[in-house]
Amino acid sequence: MPRVLVTGNQAAGRTLAMAGEANRTARGCCAGAYPITPQTEIIEYLSAHSFSKGRVVPVESEHSAMGVCIGASLAGARSFTASSANGLSYMTENVFAAGYYRLPIVLLAVNRTLGPPWNIWVDQGDSLALRDAAWMQFYTDSHQDLVDTILLAFRVAEDRRILLPALVALDGFVISHTQMVVDLPTQEQVDAYLPPCHVPHRLHTGRPMTFGGLTWPRETAHMRHEIQEAMLRVPEVLTEAIDEFEKLFGRRPVGALETCETTDASTIMVACNTMARTLRNLVKHRRERGERLGMIRVKLFRPFPRQEMRDATATAQRVGVLDRNHSPGSGGIFWQEVAASLRGRSDLLLQDYVVGLGGGDVTEDCLSGIADDLSSRSAEAEPVWEEVAL
Amino acid sequence: MTPIRLEQCADREKDPAEAWHIGGEHLLRCGNTNCAGCGMSLGLQLLNQALGVERPMLAIPACCGIVTAGAFPNSAYGAPVAATTFASSAAVASGLVTIERLNGQDTPVICWAGDGGTYDIGLATLSAAAERNEDLIYICYDNEIYGNTGGQRSSATPEGITTTTSPFGKGERKKDIMGIMAAHAIPYAATLSVAHRDDFLRKVRTARRMHGFRFLLMLSPCPTGWKSEAEESVDLVRHAVGCGLFPLYEVYDGVRYRINVRPDGTPLEEYAARQRRYTGSQVNLKHIRERIAEQWHRLDALALAFPAAAGNDCAHD
Numbered sequence: 251m252p253r254v255l256v257t258g259n260q261a262a263g264r265t266l267a268m269a270g271e272a273n274r275t276a277r278g279c280c281a282g283a284y285p286i287t288p289q290t291e292i293i294e295y296l297s298a299h300s301f302s303k304g305r306v307v308p309v310e311s312e313h314s315a316m317g318v319c320i321g322a323s324l325a326g327a328r329s330f331t332a333s334s335a336n337g338l339s340y341m342t343e344n345v346f347a348a349g350y351y352r353l354p355i356v357l358l359a360v361n362r363t364l365g366p367p368w369n370i371w372v373d374q375g376d377s378l379a380l381r382d383a384a385w386m387q388f389y390t391d392s393h394q395d396l397v398d399t400i401l402l403a404f405r406v407a408e409d410r411r412i413l414l415p416a417l418v419a420l421d422g423f424v425i426s427h428t429q430m431v432v433d434l435p436t437q438e439q440v441d442a443y444l445p446p447c448h449v450p451h452r453l454h455t456g457r458p459m460t461f462g463g464l465t466w467p468r469e470t471a472h473m474r475h476e477i478q479e480a481m482l483r484v485p486e487v488l489t490e491a492i493d494e495f496e497k498l499f500g501r502r503p504v505g506a507l508e509t510c511e512t513t514d515a516s517t518i519m520v521a522c523n524t525m526a527r528t529l530r531n532l533v534k535h536r537r538e539r540g541e542r543l544g545m546i547r548v549k550l551f552r553p554f555p556r557q558e559m560r561d562a563t564a565t566a567q568r569v570g571v572l573d574r575n576h577s578p579g580s581g582g583i584f585w586q587e588v589a590a591s592l593r594g595r596s597d598l599l600l601q602d603y604v605v606g607l608g609g610g611d612v613t614e615d616c617l618s619g620i621a622d623d624l625s626s627r628s629a630e631a632e633p634v635w636e637e638v639a640l
Numbered sequence: 641m642t643p644i645r646l647e648q649c650a651d652r653e654k655d656p657a658e659a660w661h662i663g664g665e666h667l668l669r670c671g672n673t674n675c676a677g678c679g680m681s682l683g684l685q686l687l688n689q690a691l692g693v694e695r696p697m698l699a700i701p702a703c704c705g706i707v708t709a710g711a712f713p714n715s716a717y718g719a720p721v722a723a724t725t726f727a728s729s730a731a732v733a734s735g736l737v738t739i740e741r742l743n744g745q746d747t748p749v750i751c752w753a754g755d756g757g758t759y760d761i762g763l764a765t766l767s768a769a770a771e772r773n774e775d776l777i778y779i780c781y782d783n784e785i786y787g788n789t790g791g792q793r794s795s796a797t798p799e800g801i802t803t804t805t806s807p808f809g810k811g812e813r814k815k816d817i818m819g820i821m822a823a824h825a826i827p828y829a830a831t832l833s834v835a836h837r838d839d840f841l842r843k844v845r846t847a848r849r850m851h852g853f854r855f856l857l858m859l860s861p862c863p864t865g866w867k868s869e870a871e872e873s874v875d876l877v878r879h880a881v882g883c884g885l886f887p888l889y890e891v892y893d894g895v896r897y898r899i900n901v902r903p904d905g906t907p908l909e910e911y912a913a914r915q916r917r918y919t920g921s922q923v924n925l926k927h928i929r930e931r932i933a934e935q936w937h938r939l940d941a942l943a944l945a946f947p948a949a950a951g952n953d954c955a956h957d
């Protein structure tokens with residue numbers, strides 16, 4: 251397996267290209283390409299790639315980028331695209347369509363602040379706004395995690411028991427534009443890991459069915475319920491996919507949650523993406539001082555791993571959630587999910603921290619301040635805005 | 641009835657076409673929800689005839705044409721249909737045709753879209769697919785109104801016409817979508833009349849034999865929206881062509897023009913008086929006649945200056 255120094259965007263582009271190429275033995279691959287910072291290099295990489303059986307379509311908008319993916323997937327191909335921020339918002343209608351169509355499309359979301367005001371730095375609000383679109387959502391914390399998760403995403407999305415699209419998120423700039431050494435799989439390894447993509451409900455001239463047409467309430471409710479059932483099967487299928495991954499690649503990517511020092515922790519902090527990597531350092535340093543601090547990285551956001559969250563926080567009396575996103579009128583979106591998972595835990599103090607909005611640097615010092623606030627709190631309060639309040 | 645589950649969806653690879661008894665079936669089957677006299681019903685019958693036994697893949701955006709299929713799990717179309725979002729038929733069809741061609745299949749992939757999905761919300765998508773010269777046939781059935789949502793104006797609605805969102809008569813003129821498509825220099829653009837069967841069939845077959853982006857515009861009577869009689873739909877289109885309002889012509893590569901049917905002196909009133917949408921006080925027939933004359937002046941000049949090769953169908957055959 252080649253070890254290469256690449257940016258996050260290059261790693262994503264190369265992995266997507268190999269995943270697409272791997273389907274040359276089946277119906278091929280197709281991507282829609284439309285630029286937006288900080289994602290642009292991904293679609294540039296794909297556009298320059300020559301596929302044995304694939305095509306990158308240079309469309310006029312993100313809405314059409316997803317439209318092309320939908321068409322290609324409905325024709326049985328492996329399809330994928332990438333976007334950020336306003337591109338994701340512009341794409342939204344077709345993102346929902348892909349989910350409700352049950353098409354195993356993979357979308358790379360390079361997290362960026364939604365404008366206006368215009369800001370190109372990281373904020374998870376763009377992809378979280380798509381959380382109800384019937385897509386799996388994975389949040390990655392490093393270049394290696396990104397590469398591995400893209401492969402897992404195709405594998406799980408295309409699994410006959412799932413057939414749901416998957417969004418893989420990475421931090422704009424912090425990952426997309428920085429370089430790290432990664433173990434990049436070879437084409438042969440990707441070929442071996444990803445079975446040919448098979449969309450059982452693909453269009454075929456011999457089969458006169460209308461996909462996405464009118465349905466009555468009962469059928470619609472049943473279809474939505476099937477999606478929920480498929481979502482509930484994700485943890486099991488994901489674990490299988492990780493087992494297979496480990497056999498082939500010799501390393502084991504994180505699944506739904508990554509925990510660190512949680513088994514005896516009295517205080518746990520929850521984060522996603524690169525914030526979680528900084529948090530890990532804080533936990534290490536606090537542990538050295540004898541503090542019983544632990545951390546949880548939420549990697550799988552849809553379906554949300556509620557049981558795993560309950561298990562991982564079983565010993566904790568205080569849980570603080572770090573949200574680099576905000577739902578105005580409510581609070582951090584990860585916090586909402588954690589609160590729903592931990593409902594009934596009356597012994598627990600759960601506090602939300604809105605932090606790093608608009609790409610603000612989240613340093614270990616900053617997290618240290620939050621940890622102090624969390625341990626000194628006597629009661630829960632409304633979400634605390636780190637940049638404003640602390 | 642127990643709903644069909646996705647997991648039970650017939651497995652295409654193990655499921656030959658014969659199992660679905662599709663061969664020879666009509667493109668528009670019984671049980672469709674079109675109103676009596678709908679232009680779509682006439683157009684789809686002619687389309688079916690032009691394609692023969694060949695079955696296309698259809699991409700249909702939100703419009704009356706997707707309601708036509710009826711409710712899941714039924715489908716009144718005798719062909720597979722992707723019901724796309726309103727603006728996306730040309731994008732979804734681009735994806736479909738890409739994969740069909742990569743797999744060596746020459747399946748005709750056809751967008752069947754209303755004027756709203758073509759002139760308005762889908763225009764950017766359409767323009768982009770045309771600019772990429774995707775191997776698609778795009779048919780706009782133009783009923784000059786948002787039919788599905790109950791009759792609102794579109795940019796295809798003619799000047800003066802009263803709709804629910806132009807209650808005092810539309811103040812703006814109809815957009816020249818043929819001009820827009822020709823400006824993309826696509827291999828083929830043509831207008832279709834359900835009252836001119838041979839011309840209709842020939843144009844669809846011409847389009848079918850060609851590759852790249854082909855745009856067909858069909859005037860589509862809508863008794864419900866036009867407030868006309870169902871049995872007069874074919875006559876209405878005949879009159880629209882006869883009075884010069886809806887010219888039948890073709891444009892090759894955006895530059896070579898051929899006029900197929902010239903106005904035959906039918907008075908505009910023959911067309912307008914049979915539709916209550918044309919009876920509002922804002923409708924000015926004299927003004928429309930001037931517009932028709934202008935339109936023909938321009939079209940004649942183009943056809944004279946840049947004629948399509950004599951005979952048939954140019955070099956693309």
Ligand SMILES: Cc1ncc(C[n+]2csc(CCOP(=O)(O)OP(=O)(O)O)c2C)c(N)n1
Nearest residue numbers: 702703704726754755756757785786787788
């Ligand atoms: C994004 C979006 N906006 C609005 C609608 C509602 N809508 C459905 S069909 C339609 C009008 C369709 O008009 P047209 O394309 O002319 O087709 P027709 O109904 O006349 O056949 C509208 C506005 C929609 N489905 N999607």
Ligand code: SF4
Nearest residue numbers: 675678704787862864
């Ligand atoms: S409303 Fe008009 S276009 Fe729609 S089905 Fe009825 S006649 Fe046809």
Ligand SMILES: [Mg+2]
Nearest residue numbers: 754755785787
């Ligand atoms: Mg219409």
